[in-house]
Amino acid sequence: MNNKDLLNLINITVSFEGFLALNKLNLNLKKGELRAVIGPNGAGKTTFLDVITGKVKPTKGEVIFKGKSLVGRKEHKIARLGVGRKFQSPRIFENLTVKENLEISVTTPKSPLNLINKNIKDEQLNEIERLVKIVNLAQKVDSKAGSLSHGQKQWLEIAMLVGQKPDLMLVDEPVAGLTDEETDLTADLLKSLSGENTVVVIDHDMEFIRRLDSNVSVLNQGTVLCEGTMETIQKDKKVIDVYLGRPED
Amino acid sequence: MSLSKIKFDKKIVLSFWIILIALIIAAPTILPVFRLNLLGRYLSLSIVALGVDLIWGYTGLLSLGQGIFFALGGYCAAMYLQITSSSEFPNNIPEFFALYGVEKLPFFWEPFKSPVFTFFAIWIIPALVAGLIGFLVFRNRIKGVYFSILTQASLLVFFNFFNGQQKLINGTNGLKTDVTQLFGQMVGSESMQRIFFWITAILVIGAWFFAKWVVKGRFGNILIGIRDDEPRVRFTGYNPVIFKTIIFSIAGGLAGISGALYTVQSGIVSPQFMTVPFSIEMVIWVAVGGRGTLLGAILGAVFINYAKSLVSEALPASWMFIQGGLFILVVTALPEGVLGWIQGDGPRNLLQRFGLKRKIETYPSLEVNNKEGNNE
Numbered sequence: 001m002n003n004k005d006l007l008n009l010i011n012i013t014v015s016f017e018g019f020l021a022l023n024k025l026n027l028n029l030k031k032g033e034l035r036a037v038i039g040p041n042g043a044g045k046t047t048f049l050d051v052i053t054g055k056v057k058p059t060k061g062e063v064i065f066k067g068k069s070l071v072g073r074k075e076h077k078i079a080r081l082g083v084g085r086k087f088q089s090p091r092i093f094e095n096l097t098v099k100e101n102l103e104i105s106v107t108t109p110k111s112p113l114n115l116i117n118k119n120i121k122d123e124q125l126n127e128i129e130r131l132v133k134i135v136n137l138a139q140k141v142d143s144k145a146g147s148l149s150h151g152q153k154q155w156l157e158i159a160m161l162v163g164q165k166p167d168l169m170l171v172d173e174p175v176a177g178l179t180d181e182e183t184d185l186t187a188d189l190l191k192s193l194s195g196e197n198t199v200v201v202i203d204h205d206m207e208f209i210r211r212l213d214s215n216v217s218v219l220n221q222g223t224v225l226c227e228g229t230m231e232t233i234q235k236d237k238k239v240i241d242v243y244l245g246r247p248e249d
Numbered sequence: 250m251s252l253s254k255i256k257f258d259k260k261i262v263l264s265f266w267i268i269l270i271a272l273i274i275a276a277p278t279i280l281p282v283f284r285l286n287l288l289g290r291y292l293s294l295s296i297v298a299l300g301v302d303l304i305w306g307y308t309g310l311l312s313l314g315q316g317i318f319f320a321l322g323g324y325c326a327a328m329y330l331q332i333t334s335s336s337e338f339p340n341n342i343p344e345f346f347a348l349y350g351v352e353k354l355p356f357f358w359e360p361f362k363s364p365v366f367t368f369f370a371i372w373i374i375p376a377l378v379a380g381l382i383g384f385l386v387f388r389n390r391i392k393g394v395y396f397s398i399l400t401q402a403s404l405l406v407f408f409n410f411f412n413g414q415q416k417l418i419n420g421t422n423g424l425k426t427d428v429t430q431l432f433g434q435m436v437g438s439e440s441m442q443r444i445f446f447w448i449t450a451i452l453v454i455g456a457w458f459f460a461k462w463v464v465k466g467r468f469g470n471i472l473i474g475i476r477d478d479e480p481r482v483r484f485t486g487y488n489p490v491i492f493k494t495i496i497f498s499i500a501g502g503l504a505g506i507s508g509a510l511y512t513v514q515s516g517i518v519s520p521q522f523m524t525v526p527f528s529i530e531m532v533i534w535v536a537v538g539g540r541g542t543l544l545g546a547i548l549g550a551v552f553i554n555y556a557k558s559l560v561s562e563a564l565p566a567s568w569m570f571i572q573g574g575l576f577i578l579v580v581t582a583l584p585e586g587v588l589g590w591i592q593g594d595g596p597r598n599l600l601q602r603f604g605l606k607r608k609i610e611t612y613p614s615l616e617v618n619n620k621e622g623n624n625e
């Protein structure tokens with residue numbers, strides 16, 4: 001751990017009635033880093049995000065974000081501290097329009113009083129305009145989010161994540177169900193976000209992870225098996241055994 | 250094309266308002282007193298229905314205990330009317346106290362000597378009680394069916410309390426208002442009832458605009474977000490507990506106003522306002538009228554209650570079956586309610602079914618495309 005780190009997970013254990021979804025997991029993230037997390041189904045990747053975002057309280061261990069402990073804080077408080085999350089299956093508000101979805105994400109402060117008696121600020125409207133262009137939804141601003149294609153939903157949720165301006169972006173399986181072309185565009189988008197933002201991308205699509213060209217952490221049975229560049233982990237004996245060596249299922 | 254459409258809509262809206270206002274002004278001369286009074290009562294019920302739509306239709310909170318707040322508003326109004334009209338009775342306190350040998354006005358009646366206090370109490374007390382119940386429930390993340398059960402349990406607690414407290418609020422007999430005096434006039438008199446009708450009509454329109462204002466814009470969108478995916482709202486940095494408490498409290502305040510207006514027009518408030526079926530009926534009005542449409546809640550409350558009075562006059566005892574059937578019909582055939590169905594594509598689809606209107610050409614569905622993709 002050092003003070004350049006944005007996030008430290010220290011010995012995180014999560015037990016679901018005895019089943020260890022995470023087992024003494026340690027992971028450190030530097031500011032501005034792009035980090036890929038891979039691992040087979042059930043490795044604990046989503047649970048790892050649940051712990052950071054306050055959805056699941058760790059049985060043991062500490063989560064330090066910007067020098068503060070996150071353990072025991074409410075989800076909305078953690079979000080306001082600067083942790084944003086994209087869910088595995090797209091979770092957008094289907095009955096609201098694209099624009100309304102983005103309004104929810106860019107609005108600050110997020111208090112009832114601000115929402116009910118003030119109009120949205122001009123700079124926030126500009127930000128929405130910028131975001132819909134980035135994710136190719138400019139033609140769809142007034143469409144119901146529920147009417148979007150699967151790929152467009154994924155992108156809307158990524159745009160919502162960016163609009164929240166979090167210091168840490170947690171992205172769970174962003175290319176599940178996307179076409180190859182959409183996958184490439186998503187990889188480029190995520191790469192362009194890092195540097196200014198700290199981004200954690202979870203996936204098990206190898207090609208996609210390779211394209212991100214970032215450090216990779218391999219998760220298996222709730223613990224970090226190995227960390228490094230794509231080349232180093234591909235040569236790692238343990239990784240080959242549990243994950244890469246297995247035929248695709 | 251779009252421009253002419255907007256003008257057209259504006260004309261319709263304007264004529265709608267002119268007709269509505271004319272009807273409201275003329276109603277007391279068109280309708281016999283008995284019917285006018287019924288209409289006034291049903292209009293007041295539409296205010297509690299608006300609250301149900303805000304919490305259920307928009308926010309997804311199915312409360313089966315709105316009768317609590319409705320009754321609280323009614324009791325506040327009735328207590329004021331009883332005290333101001335008690336000068337001829339022993340000890341200058343409402344007549345019923347003498348039945349139980351009570352000689353001193355219970356302390357919580359005192360502030361209701363003030364018309365100003367009562368004016369605010371009618372909506373603020375129910376709003377505060379709702380806010381308190383809501384906060385405790387929402388903070389503990391009690392949701393869905395558990396929330397509904399809890400509100401119904403609260404209703405039973407309130408019902409039993411009010412029903413049992415003869416010495417405080419006349420228990421099961423309730424408080425009569427029709428023989429009380431307001432500004433030197435008998436509350437049950439024809440002229441007073443006409444005034445109450447107008448006040449009710451104005452307040453229904455006011456409550457409708459207020460509810461529209463609440464749900465428009467980002468605040469309303471957060472309510473819909475909470476209804477559709479509450480955890481997502483949390484992870485975006487909003488605290489749903491506060492939003493839910495506010496909207497539940499607003500619905501409580503509306504219920505209070507509704508209860509007060511209903512009380513003065515029906516002549517009595519009693520624990521009967523807090524029976525389980527009555528609070529469930531409030532939900533049915535909104536379900537039939539159309540969840541999340543606001544106007545549907547108003548129309549649902551008025552029309553179902555009018556139908557109820559007509560049916561009950563013609564075929565007593567059959568209303569419960571008809572109401573139950575109506576509810577089942579709506580839930581199965583028109584899940585969006587009547588207004589939701591009209592605003593959606595319902596009428597066009599129906600016409601299409603009978604071949605009266607051409608189908609709109611649509612693109613082949615996604616499924617077809619996928620199948621083709623798989624064959625390659």
Ligand SMILES: Nc1ncnc2c1ncn2[C@@H]1O[C@H](COP(=O)(O)OP(=O)(O)O)[C@@H](O)[C@H]1O
Nearest residue numbers: 016019021039040041042043044045046047048
């Ligand atoms: N709330 C829960 N209760 C019980 N078991 C859970 C819960 N959430 C996740 N798990 C289990 O923990 C393991 C890790 O799950 P998850 O983090 O979703 O894996 P991944 O995202 O890597 O596929 C799985 O075996 C899953 O069944």
Ligand SMILES: [Mg+2]
Nearest residue numbers: 045046047088
């Ligand atoms: Mg997962």
